Amino acid sequence: MTDTIPTQAKQLFSTVTDDGRLELALRTVPVTAPGDDEVLIRVDAAPINPSDLGVMLTVADSDAFEAGDNAASAVIPEAMRRHVAARQGISIPIGNEGAGLVVAAGASPAAQALLGKTVALAGGGMYATYRTAKAVACMIVPEGTSAEEGASSFVNPLTALSMIGTMRLDGYKALIHTAAASNLGQMLVKLCLAEGVELVNIVRSAEQVALLQSLGAKYVVDSSQPDFMKALTEAIAETQAFLAFDAIGGGRLAGQILTAMEAAALKTQKANGPYGSTQYKQVYLYGGLNTAPTELNRGFGMSWGIGGYLLTYFLQRVGQEETTKLRDRVARELKTTFASAYTSRITLQQAIEPATIAAYNRRATGAKYLITPQG
C-alpha cells in the first residue's frame, strides 16, 4: 500500500448535551491497528441519507445551528427534550454507510483478501477519515466502480429490494410508494421495471410526475391535484396494489391510501356490511418526512393494517443467505439499477457549518449530499 497507516482520524459525532443542545462535533480519534479479522478503511465517500439526519440532528431546528469550536450546536426545544433524553451525554458516531479503500488488514485470509480493494460498508460511524471494520461486513465494490459509486450500496438499494421482497413474501401483486421522486423512489421505479412489478408512485408536483415518467414509470399520481383520490383508486384497481410503503408518515396520506385501496377493492367485491371489503390492505411507514401525527379516519373497513417498517427487520426475516444474495445483486448493478446521484459534495469540516447543515437537512426532492472525508 502506498498509503501510510494513520494513527489518528477525524470523525463526526452527534451529542445531546446536558444543557439541552444538539451538538455536531468533528473530533480527532485514535486509529487502532486492525485485529486479525478486521480491516482499516480510508473512507472516501459517505452519503447523507434521511435515516442519517434522524440520528444527526434529531429534533433540533436545523436552521438554528451556531458554530462552535470544531462543532456546531442548536438548542433542542424544551417540549422535545424527553424524546432524546435517552441519548443525553452520549456521543454517537454518525453515517450509516460509505465506501473507501482498505489501507490495512489483519492477518486472517478474509481480511487480507480486501487489502487494496475499494469496499462499501454499512456499519455506522462512516463520517470519518478512517474506519476500522470487520472484514466480513465489507462488500467489495466491483472493478471499475469508484468509492463514490459504491457509497450508497446498502440503505437505498436494499430498502428498494426489501419492498419487493415484502410484497412477494406477503402475497401482494403490486406496490404503492410515496415521496416517490426521491433517490430511493427513482431506484424503485427502475427496479420494478426490471422485475416486472407494477408500481403506483405518489408524488407532490407535476415536475415529479414528469421526472418519474421519464424513467418509464407507468402509474404516477400527484397528491397536489384535485382528482388525486380518483386517480389513486383507479391505479390501485388496475394494479391490485394493496401494499404501500410510505415515507411521509404524518398527516392524512396513509389513511387516504387505505381509503383508495378499499374503494378499489369494492370495485370487484361487495362490502361485508359495515366491515367493508375482505381485501387485506397494508401501509408500512418507513419514514417520517411529515412529523405531524398520523390521522386515520378508518373509512376503509376492518381488513387493514398500518405499521412501522425497518430494512433491518426485513433482513432478519429473510436471513443471512438471502441478504448476501441481495447484496451481490446490488454490487453487480451499482452503475445501473442502483446508481445514486449526488447534487453536492461536502467535507467533514463543511458538514458542521451552520449554513450547510440547514441546506442538507432541507431534504429537497432530488437533492442528495455526499460527504467526502478526504476532501
Place this chain on the structure above:
Amino acid sequence: MTDTIPTQAKQLFSTVTDDGRLELALRTVPVTAPGDDEVLIRVDAAPINPSDLGVMLTVADSDAFEAGDNAASAVIPEAMRRHVAARQGISIPIGNEGAGLVVAAGASPAAQALLGKTVALAGGGMYATYRTAKAVACMIVPEGTSAEEGASSFVNPLTALSMIGTMRLDGYKALIHTAAASNLGQMLVKLCLAEGVELVNIVRSAEQVALLQSLGAKYVVDSSQPDFMKALTEAIAETQAFLAFDAIGGGRLAGQILTAMEAAALKTQKANGPYGSTQYKQVYLYGGLNTAPTELNRGFGMSWGIGGYLLTYFLQRVGQEETTKLRDRVARELKTTFASAYTSRITLQQAIEPATIAAYNRRATGAKYLITPQG
C-alpha cells in the same frame, strides 16, 4: 310440537332510503317450510350488540328518529351519505345472534335432531319472530339453559376467546383491553382469570375500576386519571402485554397504548437509535365507540402495528375444527364464564320506538338490551 307452524313472521329491517333517511321497519314476511337440512326457529331472545347497532343505525343520529307506519326513520347527514351509498335501497335484515326453540325441521337427521330443542344461532336476521336456518349452523343450548341465557352465545364469547387465541398464536404473553367494563370486557376478565392470562384493563371511571376489581381483575387503569400513562406503562412492564384490543378506535388512545408499550419495552432494552425498541407492539381496533379519526403521534419506535380486527377473520384463521371446539366450550360455560346480563328487554315493536332507539344506542357501559320477539 305444540307450536303451530306459522306462515308469516314479523322481522326488523334497516334500510337507507332513496331520500337519504335511515329507516328501521317491522315487516311481515312469509315463512317458508324448512328444507331437508334446515330448521325453523321461534326466536325467543336476541341481544343488541354494538356490532348490531353499526348495521341498524349506521351514521344516522339516534336521537333524531321519527315514528312512521310500523317504522321509524332519521335523516342521514348529507356529508355522511357516501359512507352508506352502497346500502341505498337495500333492506337489510338485522340481529346477528339469538336463540329460540326449533318448531319445525327438515327431513335430514341433523335437522330432525334439533326438533324441540332450544338452539342458538349467529346467522343474521335474528330480530324476527321466526327464522329459518341451516341445521349445521345451530348450536344446541345445554339442558336447563334458557333461550335468554343462550342468546349471546357467539359474538361476545367467541370474540373474548379469539383475543386469547390471537395472543397465543402470535406469541404474546398478556393482553390489553379497552372499554374493559363492557359486557365483553367483564367476560374477558373472567376468561383470563380462568386461563391464567394476565390482562390489563383500561376503563374510564373509578366506578368501572371498582366493578372490574370486584370480578377479580388485577390490572385496571383509569384513562380519566392524570397518572394514566404512568400506570399503564407500569402494568405493561409487569405483564409484558404488547398486544391490545381496542373498542374505542378513534382519538389518541390506540397511540397512547403504543407509547406506553414502548416505554415499558425500554425498561428492559436499549433503544435502537431513533428507531426505538425492537419489541413488536400491536393494537387491534375491533370497534369504533369513538368515531373521530385515530391519531398516532408515532413516538413509539418503528416496531409496531395497528389494524382492524374481526372475529370472522380469526375464525377463518383457526379453521372449522378449532371453531367447533370454541363453540362447545361456550355452550358448557354459558352460565358461568360466558354469562351475559341484560338491563332491558324490549319487543320488536318497542325496538322501532324513537325513544327506545335513542336509549339502546346510548351504549352506556353496563346497559345491554335484549329483544324478545315473542313478547
